[in-house]
Amino acid sequence: MQIGIRGKQEMTVTADKTAAAIGSGELAVLATPAMIALMEKTAWKSVAGELEPGMGTVGTKVSVEHTAATSVGKTVWCETELVEVDRRRLVFRARMYDEAGEIGSGVHERFIVRNDGFQEKAEARGKA
Numbered sequence: 001m002q003i004g005i006r007g008k009q010e011m012t013v014t015a016d017k018t019a020a021a022i023g024s025g026e027l028a029v030l031a032t033p034a035m036i037a038l039m040e041k042t043a044w045k046s047v048a049g050e051l052e053p054g055m056g057t058v059g060t061k062v063s064v065e066h067t068a069a070t071s072v073g074k075t076v077w078c079e080t081e082l083v084e085v086d087r088r089r090l091v092f093r094a095r096m097y098d099e100a101g102e103i104g105s106g107v108h109e110r111f112i113v114r115n116d117g118f119q120e121k122a123e124a125r126g127k128a
Contacts, residue, residue: 003084005046007045010077012074013030017030030098042079046092047110055112055114059110063106064094066096067103068103081094
């Protein structure tokens with residue numbers, strides 16, 4: 001895995017992605033959890049093609065600033081860059097935008113895992 005891998009994903013702000021719908025606030029604006037979900041999606045998709053079959057990544061840490069509100073109907077997008085690789089740990093820098101400019105930024109950490117083993121461990125934990 002090489003530092004510098006970039007990703008970009010976009011979405012439209014719909015009613016189900018608002019703070020009021022998600023429960024993170026009262027307003028009909030893009031919810032911070034929805035912004036974070038797009039950040040995670042952008043990061044994992046950017047490196048998915050670099051992994052061996054059966055391998056994936058899971059999010060483990062997010063630090064964000066949500067600096068501007070985006071209303072329903074607007075398009076938002078995230079751009080990520082892989083800035084650090086430490087064995088299985090991947091660190092991404094992310095910036096979020098809407099049509100008017102930057103709406104947030106942050107750092108996201110993911111770990112490379114074997115998908116089936118990770119899923120089995122999660123299910124076993126649920127049975128304990």
